[in-house]
Amino acid sequence: EVQLVESGGALVQPGRSLRLSCTTSGFTFGDFAINWVRQAPGKGLEWVGFIRSKAYGGTIEYAASVKGRFTISRDDSKSVAYLQLSSLKTDDSAVYYCARAHRLEYWGQGTLVTVSS
């Protein structure tokens, strides 16, 4: 069974950093891109970024709203993807989801990040 589990969400102050993890099982992690998507409370879905598989160069792309502040990485040996959030703003408060592949065919349950002083 394909599973993605996000963790690491927390209440943090503006300007601080946080690292989210996306721990996966049930598939060959290294074969797939991983996307990150967020959803602010009561709002729609916002694409954050993705990391391609090593077979496709492991390249990374970001939404303009997070570029330069967020960093996506992956550890294929552990089947885990990461989203490092830095210089956090109140507007970054959201549930953060990871999803497998570019068509987002499987999603985790999400982890809540609240940025507030």
Place this chain on the structure above:
Amino acid sequence: EVVLTQSPGTLSLSPGERATLSCRASQSVSSSYLAWYQQRPGQAPRLLMYGPSSRAAGVPDRFSGTVSGTDYSLTISRLEPEDFAVYYCHQYDKSPRTFGQGTKVEIK
């Protein structure tokens, strides 16, 4: 950036009725890279359709997707109680990837 505009914002229908949701792209998008997701309250989104007329695993055949130029449609032939949810379209053809703002299908 490809802007996806979904309409209507809210669709009020009764169980058994037909629902048609629209997603219009601001520029050409390969139809192979347009998908639809369903999100029930308190749950993560779930892939429904991609390609745009291929159903994801386990999706009942009352769901169908079509495309005409830059206009994409998701149709639910007969609404079941579990279909009342929010639906999003998403393009993964061009970067940045984008979502529509969502259509809520609510019980009338």
